Amino acid sequence: MELRQKIFDFLKDPIYQPEHYLSIADFRALTRERFARFAAAHFFTITDYVDNPRRFLAALECLAWADYSLAILSGVHYTLCGGTITKLGSAAQVAAHVPAMDVGRLRGCFGMTELGHGSDVAGIRTRASYDAATREFVLTTPDDDASKYWIGGAAGTAHICAVFAQLEVAGREEGVHVFLVPLRDEAGRPHPGVRTADCGAKMGLNGVDNGQIWLDDVRVPREAMLSRLATVSPEGRYSSALPDRGARFGATVGGLTMGRVLIAGAAVTASAIGLTVAINYAHARPQFGDTLIGDYLTHQRRLYPALAATYALHFALDRVKALLAAPPTPARAKAIHVASSGLKAAASWARIRCLQDCRECCGGQGFAAANRIGPLLNDMNVDATFEGDNTVLMQQGAAAELALGGVLTRAGAESLRGLVNDLCRRLGEDRGAAARTLCAGFGCPDHLMWAPIARDWTTAFKYPGKA
Ligand SMILES: Cc1cc2nc3c(=O)[nH]c(=O)nc-3n(C[C@H](O)[C@H](O)[C@H](O)COP(=O)(O)OP(=O)(O)OC[C@H]3O[C@@H](n4cnc5c(N)ncnc54)[C@H](O)[C@@H]3O)c2cc1C
Numbered sequence: 001m002e003l004r005q006k007i008f009d010f011l012k013d014p015i016y017q018p019e020h021y022l023s024i025a026d027f028r029a030l031t032r033e034r035f036a037r038f039a040a041a042h043f044f045t046i047t048d049y050v051d052n053p054r055r056f057l058a059a060l061e062c063l064a065w066a067d068y069s070l071a072i073l074s075g076v077h078y079t080l081c082g083g084t085i086t087k088l089g090s091a092a093q094v095a096a097h098v099p100a101m102d103v104g105r106l107r108g109c110f111g112m113t114e115l116g117h118g119s120d121v122a123g124i125r126t127r128a129s130y131d132a133a134t135r136e137f138v139l140t141t142p143d144d145d146a147s148k149y150w151i152g153g154a155a156g157t158a159h160i161c162a163v164f165a166q167l168e169v170a171g172r173e174e175g176v177h178v179f180l181v182p183l184r185d186e187a188g189r190p191h192p193g194v195r196t197a198d199c200g201a202k203m204g205l206n207g208v209d210n211g212q213i214w215l216d217d218v219r220v221p222r223e224a225m226l227s228r229l230a231t232v233s234p235e236g237r238y239s240s241a242l243p244d245r246g247a248r249f250g251a252t253v254g255g256l257t258m259g260r261v262l263i264a265g266a267a268v269t270a271s272a273i274g275l276t277v278a279i280n281y282a283h284a285r286p287q288f289g290d291t292l293i294g295d296y297l298t299h300q301r302r303l304y305p306a307l308a309a310t311y312a313l314h315f316a317l318d319r320v321k322a323l324l325a326a327p328p329t330p331a332r333a334k335a336i337h338v339a340s341s342g343l344k345a346a347a348s349w350a351r352i353r354c355l356q357d358c359r360e361c362c363g364g365q366g367f368a369a370a371n372r373i374g375p376l377l378n379d380m381n382v383d384a385t386f387e388g389d390n391t392v393l394m395q396q397g398a399a400a401e402l403a404l405g406g407v408l409t410r411a412g413a414e415s416l417r418g419l420v421n422d423l424c425r426r427l428g429e430d431r432g433a434a435a436r437t438l439c440a441g442f443g444c445p446d447h448l449m450w451a452p453i454a455r456d457w458t459t460a461f462k463y464p465g466k467a
Helices: 002-010 024-041 053-061 068-088 091-102 245-253 256-282 297-325 330-361 363-367 373-379 390-404 410-414 416-427 431-442 451-455 457-461
Strands: 108-111 127-131 136-140 148-152 160-169 172-182 194-198 210-215 218-221 230-232 238-240
Touching (some): 002 053, 053 068, 053 256, 053 297, 068 091, 068 148, 068 373, 136 172, 160 210, 160 230, 172 218, 172 238, 172 245, 256 297, 256 373, 297 330, 330 373, 363 373
Parallel strands (some): 108 160, 127 160
Antiparallel strands (some): 127 136, 136 218, 194 210
């Protein structure tokens, strides 16, 4: 509470007041300056990501109240890049980067997505080959399809990028690993072999410079591979604490969890802002005589369920934060992954509907940028897509939830998506037959024949206890 209050007081500085008349270039410059001042104030340290996740989340959640471009630029730097270093890096790698990142002297970005591979992270094609003769990794973008795309901060802000690439050591493919690659120096001059381009104007979030990155045989030292989970010896021998490839991949991309919790938290914040504006307006605005618009049943139907959902999501999120703060165990890590993925999708979808209703409930006034609902609708629309597309997350969450409950074998869980697609195809022909096919595949008729699930497979995530 004390930390939040300090940050809210800090954000009263006029530089954090909304600006609606800026060009994209000026908005980016302002966002970078806002970020620089916030970082210099050093309210928390990136290692809180692991040591004190509640503090880490509390500090970053405050930024969404001020401006979402600032929240996202900071989220990419602290959570995605800094958090990945803290979680996957050795103590030496953390010590080498975190102090400068904490105060914004070194700015980071997060290079997972490629033009050709977004949701399918395991399919990325950026290569990192180990050269034992020079004890370096050589990072290569084989073609445009494998260029890193949409990378927040890559067009001009970031100095380094946490690049996800397929590791190859002595001719053997070892799967996706993370490498710290310099993009540009302090003066903004590109690192040799690095090319970047600007992703251009967006529907919202224009304070963030999203960029495309090509790596033309960029050489980085052996120490650039984050090495808490896996290492390559100077002679070129690969070893990992997690020999199972699936487990290793899960741990490598696991850094997205905290970002998903932040997105869900921002959705709750934005819904709270929109509802505060709309409900206050509803109780001040008469229409058709003295009747306040808030007294019309349709108005209540539009706003109050969203208010209840926002409270429910707030408390659900608090449960996930408590799990994050508890001592880590493998079972807890799985539960956090499933809950954060599902809540990110549920909260961001709920927020889109909620803000649209708030906008309409304020009539024409809802369209004025000054009331914040419209800008939030635009800036946050991408929440349904980044850090895991919502539909894909719901599918993964449902599969994992069924597997966690012991309903599915591992092989069954992996084929869930195929079965769901099969069901969707068949639904048009014969609903009952499709449900029976699915049940035969799962061997859990109680769960899947239960009426709400048989009607709509997407509800499977909401009713895990029914299995
Ligand atoms: C503004 C912005 C900022 C971003 N910042 C970053 C960043 O900093 N770093 C980074 O690495 N990435 C970033 N991203 C990328 C983002 O994470 C990806 O856009 C996201 O993962 C989705 O990938 P995609 O765009 O390739 O969509 P796709 O994966 O091609 O998905 C397109 C559609 O297909 C559907 N779909 C895909 N697969 C399936 C399936 N198996 N079953 C059913 N439906 C499916 C999806 O639901 C979606 O509707 C950013 C994106 C944006 C727009």
